[in-house]
Amino acid sequence: MSCSSVSSFTSSLFVPPKKSSFSNHKPRFIHCSLGGTVVGPKATATAEPLLLNAVRGQDVERPPVWLMRQAGRYMKSYQIICEKYPSFRERSENVDLVVEISLQPWNVFKPDGVILFSDILTPLSGMNIPFDIVKGKGPVIFDPLGSAADVDKVREFNPEESVPYVGEALTILRREVDNKAAVLGFVGAPFTLASYVVEGGSSKNFTKIKRLAFSQPKVLHSLLQKFATSMANYIRYQADNGAQAVQIFDSWATELSPVDFEEFSLPYLKQIVDSVKQTHPGLPLILYASGSGGLLERLALTGVDVVSLDWTVDMAEGRKRLGHDIAVQGNVDPGVLFGSKEFITNRINDTVRKAGKGKHVLNLGHGIKVGTPEENVAHFFEVAKAIRY
Numbered sequence: 001m002s003c004s005s006v007s008s009f010t011s012s013l014f015v016p017p018k019k020s021s022f023s024n025h026k027p028r029f030i031h032c033s034l035g036g037t038v039v040g041p042k043a044t045a046t047a048e049p050l051l052l053n054a055v056r057g058q059d060v061e062r063p064p065v066w067l068m069r070q071a072g073r074y075m076k077s078y079q080i081i082c083e084k085y086p087s088f089r090e091r092s093e094n095v096d097l098v099v100e101i102s103l104q105p106w107n108v109f110k111p112d113g114v115i116l117f118s119d120i121l122t123p124l125s126g127m128n129i130p131f132d133i134v135k136g137k138g139p140v141i142f143d144p145l146g147s148a149a150d151v152d153k154v155r156e157f158n159p160e161e162s163v164p165y166v167g168e169a170l171t172i173l174r175r176e177v178d179n180k181a182a183v184l185g186f187v188g189a190p191f192t193l194a195s196y197v198v199e200g201g202s203s204k205n206f207t208k209i210k211r212l213a214f215s216q217p218k219v220l221h222s223l224l225q226k227f228a229t230s231m232a233n234y235i236r237y238q239a240d241n242g243a244q245a246v247q248i249f250d251s252w253a254t255e256l257s258p259v260d261f262e263e264f265s266l267p268y269l270k271q272i273v274d275s276v277k278q279t280h281p282g283l284p285l286i287l288y289a290s291g292s293g294g295l296l297e298r299l300a301l302t303g304v305d306v307v308s309l310d311w312t313v314d315m316a317e318g319r320k321r322l323g324h325d326i327a328v329q330g331n332v333d334p335g336v337l338f339g340s341k342e343f344i345t346n347r348i349n350d351t352v353r354k355a356g357k358g359k360h361v362l363n364l365g366h367g368i369k370v371g372t373p374e375e376n377v378a379h380f381f382e383v384a385k386a387i388r389y
């Protein structure tokens with residue numbers, strides 16, 4: 001049974017159980033308006049993970065679902081690992097820990113995407129930019145870059161040499177997950193990486209990177225070019241070692257005016273996409289930028305397969321603006337996971353209905369927040385995985 005249009009499945013939505021517990025209860029369904037057939041989970045014998053089929057526009061019975069930052073501090077099991085291994089660098093650079101942490105959400109929630117536990121900043125040491133991620137403070141770049149001489153010292157990234165643990169972890173994840181979900185890799189986009197290394201860490205005002213952009217653009221361009229070449233290679237390395245789709249995070253691109261985005265971000269994103277597509281034409285690339293409403297059409301110009309919308313964009317409007325050739329991901333407000341189960345259910349249904357059938361990966365509009373109740377995350381996945389178009 002399939003409901004073929006957006007409006008037709010408004011009455012086929014999942015009815016959550018009264019009291020959601022973490023594990024094994026069977027979701028209840030009400031019937032779909034089209035055929036009146038009772039809809040239940042059925043085994044689909046596909047060789048490829050649902051997420052890849054959906055992104056490629058194949059006929060799928062529901063949207064695949066995973067959550068940005070699904071491995072992390074909202075999970076008790078992650079906090080226990082943090083107590084034993086307090087250093088983020090260690091947790092994200094030791095193969096066994098990377099695999100264990102990446103699999104934590106997989107073991108509990110069975111998402112349709114299993115993202116590598118790592119960070120967009122992980123390549124920096126290999127590029128001769130020393131950094132750390134400090135508890136309570138976030139990323140710290142020890143010697144922020146500000147001059148042509150600083151940029152000259154930045155090395156191009158050689159993943160095999162600098163981050164062999166990433167390749168090893170991806171290979172193991174691919175085997176463990178065994179196509180029951182897609183293994184996802186990710187990289188930071190040139191402008192977002194540049195903002196960290198120039199600002200020295202997270203920033204509110206982005207004044208240092210803008211000073212550089214608007215007074216010494218050549219210096220910034222040469223840094224962005226190094227990141228573009230390096231991240232294209234890093235995507236290829238991740239794909240060659242097991243990643244089945246790769247997300248590019250340009251989280252802070254939207255700090256730029258559209259005209260500046262066109263100069264300092266878009267050409268480098270396009271370059272990465274063009275270069276990866278030449279060697280890995282079948283690898284889906286997903287692009288995320290937070291607060292992207294003003295830039296949506298420009299994000300699509302990069303040539304990525306999927307644009308990940310943040311929650312400030314209405315999904316139906318986003319879909320309309322982007323057109324149906326490109327897939328969309330998102331875009332439930334991470335704050336919704338602090339709401340009631342009923343509210344969460346309604347918001348998922350609203351988002352899925354607005355995205356329409358196919359070419360949609362259900363996700364949050366940004367990373368899951370610290371303090372999110374795990375049982376609400378469990379509820380989110382239960383509801384999402386019971387949806388049928």
Ligand code: CP3
Nearest residue numbers: 068069070071072088115116117118119120138249251367
């Ligand atoms: O999604 C996942 O589960 C994979 C893991 C992942 C992390 N970082 C682990 C992490 C991913 C995909 C990232 C991407 C990332 N890192 C982005 C892009 C996504 C976004 O949020 O916009 C950015 C901008 C970073 C840089 C970064 N790393 C920041 C700003 C911080 C501090 C944030 C905080 O909440 O402290 C980090 C640290 C970090 N990376 C944590 C995690 C789980 C939290 C620190 C910890 O667990 O000890």
